[in-house]
Amino acid sequence: MTHCWTRGSEVILGDQSHIHVWAQGGVAQVGNVHHRTLKNLPDGTFSLAELKALVRGDDPHWPVTSLVCIENSQNMMGGKALPLRWLDEVGATCQELGLPLHCDGARLLNAAVAVGQPPSRLVRNCQSIAFCINKGLGAPMGSLVVGSRQFIERAIRVRKVLGGGLHQAGMFAAAGLYALEHVAPRLAWDHTHARAIAQGVKEMHSSAVTVDLKEVQTNMVLLQTDNIRVNAKKLCDRLAIVTDEEAEELDEQTVVMMLPITDTVVRCMTHCALTKSDIASVVKKLKFVINEYDSMVFLEYKIEVGQS
Numbered sequence: 616m617t618h619c620w621t622r623g624s625e626v627i628l629g630d631q632s633h634i635h636v637w638a639q640g641g642v643a644q645v646g647n648v649h650h651r652t653l654k655n656l657p658d659g660t661f662s663l664a665e666l667k668a669l670v671r672g673d674d675p676h677w678p679v680t681s682l683v684c685i686e687n688s689q690n691m692m693g694g695k696a697l698p699l700r701w702l703d704e705v706g707a708t709c710q711e712l713g714l715p716l717h718c719d720g721a722r723l724l725n726a727a728v729a730v731g732q733p734p735s736r737l738v739r740n741c742q743s744i745a746f747c748i749n750k751g752l753g754a755p756m757g758s759l760v761v762g763s764r765q766f767i768e769r770a771i772r773v774r775k776v777l778g779g780g781l782h783q784a785g786m787f788a789a790a791g792l793y794a795l796e797h798v799a800p801r802l803a804w805d806h807t808h809a810r811a812i813a814q815g816v817k818e819m820h821s822s823a824v825t826v827d828l829k830e831v832q833t834n835m836v837l838l839q840t841d842n843i844r845v846n847a848k849k850l851c852d853r854l855a856i857v858t859d860e861e862a863e864e865l866d867e868q869t870v871v872m873m874l875p876i877t878d879t880v881v882r883c884m885t886h887c888a889l890t891k892s893d894i895a896s897v898v899k900k901l902k903f904v905i906n907e908y909d910s911m912v913f914l915e916y917k918i919e920v921g922q923s
Contacts, residue, residue, distance in 0.1 A: 616646040623679055624682070626642060636691060655691070683716050687726045698730075728802045748791035751884075752791075754794040810831050823844045850908075855871070869899070
C-alpha cells in the first residue's frame with residue numbers, strides 16, 4: 616500500500632508468493648491494489664521476460680503497474696534462497712522498467728546464510744524490504760519494514776490507518792535486537808538441523824513419504840506424501856500424537872508439529888530453540904511413523920494373497 620499510493624495501482628508477484636497465497640488477498644481486500652501473478656519457477660525465481668510482458672502500457676482500461684515483489688527465501692518452494700545473479704538481473708530489469716522492487720524477506724537472514732552473503736547484498740537492488748525477527752530468529756513477535764526515509768514516513772501513515780500502532784514496544788524491540796545480535800549468527804545450525812531431518816527421511820527409502828535432499832537449502836524441509844496411504848494432513852495429525860506402541864518401542868514420547876501446505880506436501884521448519892538431541896528425537900519419530908505407512912503395503916499384500 617505504501618508503494619501503491621494511488622487508486623488503480625497494480626503489483627506483479629509470483630503465483631506461489633506468500634503475499635498472494637497466504638494473506639487472504641489482502642493487497643486487494645484492504646489495499647485496493649490489483650495483483651497480477653507470474654509463475655514461480657522451482658528455484659523461487661520467475662521469468663524476467665514474462666515480467667516485462669506483464670507490465671501494463673498507458674491505457675485507461677488497465678490498472679497502472681506500480682510495483683514488483685519477490686520473496687526471499689521462497690516459502691512455497693521449500694525455503695529456497697534466490698540466486699544472486701537473478702537478484703541482480705531482476706533489479707536491473709525493474710530499474711529499466713522504472714518500477715520499485717520490494718522484497719518480502721520474512722526469512723531473509725536464512726537466505727543470506729544459505730548463499731554466504733550479508734543480507735545487504737541480497738537486497739541492494741530493492742527499494743523496500745520486510746523481514747521478521749520472530750520465526751527463525753526466535754523473538755516473541757515483530758517484523759521490520761526497511762526503506763528510505765520518505766518511504767517509512769508514508770508507511771507510518773499506512774500503519775496508522777490499519778490500526779498497527781503498538782505502545783510500550785521497547786520490550787519487543789529489545790528482544791529483536793538480542794535476536795539480531797545473538798541468534799542470527801547461529802542460523803546455520805538451523806539449516807544443519809533441517810538437513811539432518813531430511814537425511815533421516817531419505818534413509819527410509821519410503822514410497823509413502825519422500826523428500827528431495829537437493830531442495831533443502833535453509834531451515835525448511837518439504838515432505839511429499841503419496842496421497843494413497845497417507846496425505847499431508849494425516850501425516851501431521853499422526854506426528855502430533857504419541858501411541859502406546861510408539862512410546863514403548865522408542866522409549867520416549869515426542870510430539871512433532873508440522874504444517875500441511877497442500878494435500879500432499881508437509882512443511883517442516885527448524886528454529887533456534889531446537890537442540891541436536893531434539894532433532895535426533897524428531898528423526899526417530901519420523902522413521903517410526905513412516906514405517907507404519909510403508910508397512911501398509913505389506914499388510915494389503917497379505918490380505919490380497921489370503922483372499923485369492
